[in-house]
Amino acid sequence: MKIGINCGHTASGAGYGAVGIIEESLHTRLVGNCLMEKMRNAGIKVTDCTVDRAASRKEYLAETAAKANREELDWFVSIHFNASADHQGRGVEVYTYQGRQYPEALAVCTSMRELGFCDRGIKDGTGLYVIRQTKAKAMLIEVCFCDNQADVDLYYAAGAHDAVARAVLSAFIPAVKEGLWQHKNHAAEFIQFVGRVAGKDWRERKIILPSVVTAQAIKESAWGTSELARQANALFGIKENGWTGRIYVKTAVEQRKDGSYYAVPQTKWRAYDSPEQSILDHNDYIATRSTDGGRTLRYQPVIGCDNYILACQYLQKCGYATAAGYADSLIHDYIEKYNLTQFDFWEENLKQKI
Ligand SMILES: [Zn+2]
Structure with missing residues (x-):
């Protein structure tokens, strides 16, 4: 299995992510890098499709899709953190082409729900460039809301980027789940x-x-x-x-x-x-x-x-x-x-x- 991972948004300048209580661009990298390490350790071939710098948002998106399409990937996974105008939005959501209910995408929602996040479900991501333009099966994960205090608290209490990376990994390797909830209390x-x-x-x-x-x-x-x-x-x-x-x-x-x-x-x-x-x-x-x-x-x-x-x-x-x-x-x-x-x-x- 070969999976392309995109730590959403650039590291600075054009294409930078949302800035809430925590910064999207930093945490997409913490989650994505941790996920790539875990996947490699589990024997999955990983391609880093992250773009740190771009002249414009458009160029960032095009370069991301180009990186993903340069190789034959089974999956393309893009990591994001959500934000909402009134800062009240909470929970995880996963975007796929035409809202397809891939088992892996559903498993991400389930694992995040088990970490305590509200499950907003699978959504139609056909309008998202990196979903539409990548050849592999694709999902874009909005981990939780980076501008909502309750979601950020939950993110840290659940084990932050490491727990999220484990939750995503478990969608691809169900056995990982065995060790996932050993920390109930x-x-x-x-x-x-x-x-x-x-x-x-x-x-x-x-x-x-x-x-x-x-x-x-x-x-x-x-x-x-x-x-x-x-x-x-x-x-x-x-x-x-x-x-x-x-x-x-x-x-x-x-x-x-x-x-x-x-x-x-x-x-x-x-x-x-x-x-x-x-x-x-x-x-x-x-x-x-x-x-x-x-x-x-x-x-x-x-x-x-x-x-x-x-x-x-x-x-x-x-x-x-x-x-x-x-x-x-x-x-x-x-x-x-x-x-x-x-x-x-x-x-x-x-x-x-x-
Ligand atoms: Zn984003």
Whole structure:
């Protein structure tokens, strides 16, 4: 089987994707690249039909179809994220030529529905250039709505690009599905695991507040489902920076001050023997990281800070993440939403139980 994958839209300029709470062009690449890797690992021949730059939207579409038609493909799959004028749209939809109900297209909808997304079904994509102009059987997947907070939350809670890639892969290789839903109560278990390790470390070393560590772990590892988490037990994206242990090499996605993204290939990341080691090393890193040979500590204001709002703001201010809104996201999307401060007041909690 040979499948052409198109990470929808260009990476910048003409043909760039929708910009919602998350950016379509970035996440089509995260999903598409992850999907291509999984397909190759599963023995499927894959052709990358992604077009990063074009002089116009028209040229982007023509070049995409040309890439797909250059080879004999069994399938052409284009990955997109939806947006709606009132930002209220939710769920997955799949476009095919004349709305044909291919089993693979139906399976994508089913798998996405099982991840929790609303299933908008198969739609007539005859009017879409890349559906009409490609010779292979074609589907264009609108994963979910990038401008709807509930859909974006669900996307991350379900395991982000990795979970979507698995859902699409399972449409082509049904056996993949066996391992797909092993994490039914995954979110709750993940929170308890990280919260307990971080809580114990806070009581012993008072480095960084457990609610903050737990929020960081959820956000950075997409609930423990990211490539770094799975391949390297790394719940945080900590780069090599003087690490003498194992490393894992993969592309980093960074954000510029103007909000745009760029990739740094061949980035070296710290790899661990267990997720627990990853949490403790993260705290060591916060406690000891210095960029001037140890004269000053980069995260000094974070260390021992027992106010989660301030701790998150200090992390951002001290340069922990390049992503804009990192602190706000930790506070609102995770700590407050999932009541992560339950791990900060351990003694109080214990007293209440007595
Ligand atoms: Zn799109």
